[in-house]
Amino acid sequence: MFKRMFKSFFVLLFIALLNPFFVSAQEVYCNGAAGIVLDVETGRVLYEKNIHQELPMASTTKIMTALLAIERIPLDQQVKIHPEAVGVEGSSIYLKANEKVNIIDLLYGLMLRSGNDAATAIAYEVSGSVEDFSQLMNQRAKEIGAKNTNFMNPHGLHHQEHYTTAYDLSMITRAALRNPTFKKIVNTKFWLADREDYKHFSNKNKILSICEGGDGVKIGFTKKAGRCLVASATRNDMQFIAITLNDGDWFNTAKNLLDYHFESYKPYEVFKEGELVKGISVKNGEKMTAQLKASKKLVVPIKDGEAERIISIIDVQEPLYAPLMKNQRVGRILTYLDGNLINITDLTTDEDINKLSIKGKVLRFMNLR
Structure with a gap:
């Protein structure tokens, strides 16, 4: 018993000498x-x-x-x-x-x-x-x-x-x-x-x-x-x-x-700033789909084994309606760890989408555009 305790003490001492920032539990x-x-x-x-x-x-x-x-x-x-x-x-x-x-x-x-x-x-x-x-x-x-x-x-x-x-x-x-x-x-x-x-x-x-x-x-x-x-x-x-x-x-x-x-704890990057996370339909827009992105980077401190327990859910009303401006907030990304909400990040548009003109609507109806 004493030998095991003596050995453990020197292992901890050796680690502490190697790493000056080490602090034992x-x-x-x-x-x-x-x-x-x-x-x-x-x-x-x-x-x-x-x-x-x-x-x-x-x-x-x-x-x-x-x-x-x-x-x-x-x-x-x-x-x-x-x-x-x-x-x-x-x-x-x-x-x-x-x-x-x-x-x-x-x-x-x-x-x-x-x-x-x-x-x-x-x-x-x-x-x-x-x-x-x-x-x-x-x-x-x-x-x-x-x-x-x-x-x-x-x-x-x-x-x-x-x-x-x-x-x-x-x-x-x-x-x-x-x-x-x-x-x-x-x-x-x-x-x-x-x-x-x-x-x-x-x-x-x-x-x-x-x-x-x-x-x-x-x-x-x-x-x-x-x-x-x-x-x-x-x-x-x-x-x-x-x-x-x-x-x-x-x-x-x-x-x-x-x-x-x-x-x-180690940093786990859930998503990058500007990362495209979803395409969503647009009504009456020159483009029929808007690409949505994360407004900022999310880094979560985790211990080993926690990464797979992180879930992000996109919360946005579909469809969107034109006109849309670049970086317009249209929804949220809800991030959970073990079922507990840990972050809310704005979901924004990646580009401007103008409203479709009457001519454009006619052409689209006729499948010419």
């Missing part, structure tokens, strides 16, 4: 009170620990704040800083009352330096008050599917009724990462703001440096919430989110979770 454990690993493309949960437990989230709150700001304020707009945003406790970018700041600089100050004053300034600019902005945050959270989350402020300073779950936070982050501006901001290590004072913003998120492919997202800390981390990384056409809440070893936990799941 025994080491993959979330040290936080709750944690999750989620695939951004499909929303598939790859790892979970207490994912529906309601917990404070500290400054990971600002993921929602940033998303709403990007959705609601033009990026070239200047914001006049409301006096109530000045001197907010905790992390700060040292805003001054009535200072004019570009919204893009506020966003970088919010996400890289975790400025609580930047969060408050955004709340006043979008909604006129922290209270009204918090209601907007809660409304947007429900739209995303975060049903066990309640925001009381835009920054994450402790409030008894301010909470989320690891699952909800992953869904909010997934929605945010689908926004190109948000994705770019959280993947930035350094930003020079257009200000006279305090304009050098370096990113506090070490995941960008210590994790292969690390590209986001947000750290947070309060005494009540502990250390909270939403991390993301992209490898082999897959982007995973790893979250750990109330975790003293937050960066190592997130890195290990990401490394292990990138090692365990």
Whole structure:
């Protein structure tokens, strides 16, 4: 018995020495009170620990704040800083009352330096008050599917009724990462703001440096919430989110979770962007058949043996009616794994199809065209 255990230890040690990114199954454990690993493309949960437990989230709150700001304020707009945003406790970018700041600089100050004053300034600019902005945050959270989350402020300073779950936070982050501006901001290590004072913003998120492919997202800390981390990384056409809440070893936990799941799951390309998937009849068109294509590439993370359990179903009303424009959305591709819906991709036309003229209809009726 002892000899077998001794031999197994050296086998694992040998593999780890050969591959510095190897993490054994025994080491993959979330040290936080709750944690999750989620695939951004499909929303598939790859790892979970207490994912529906309601917990404070500290400054990971600002993921929602940033998303709403990007959705609601033009990026070239200047914001006049409301006096109530000045001197907010905790992390700060040292805003001054009535200072004019570009919204893009506020966003970088919010996400890289975790400025609580930047969060408050955004709340006043979008909604006129922290209270009204918090209601907007809660409304947007429900739209995303975060049903066990309640925001009381835009920054994450402790409030008894301010909470989320690891699952909800992953869904909010997934929605945010689908926004190109948000994705770019959280993947930035350094930003020079257009200000006279305090304009050098370096990113506090070490995941960008210590994790292969690390590209986001947000750290947070309060005494009540502990250390909270939403991390993301992209490898082999897959982007995973790893979250750990109330975790003293937050960066190592997130890195290990990401490394292990990138090692365990391989990318499976279901279809390519622009791949023709179906021909469908067209009424009253110069062409009688329209070729339909996938609007974007779909890559699904899978384990061995799962590929044959993926099914894609085309959902489109037939026939189509001319005129049709190239890239017009006409249906959907529904992709399932083990009977569970994991992705919906738009189905679009591959070319323009003009409406048939009266002359053309006559010729077609006479089989001359």
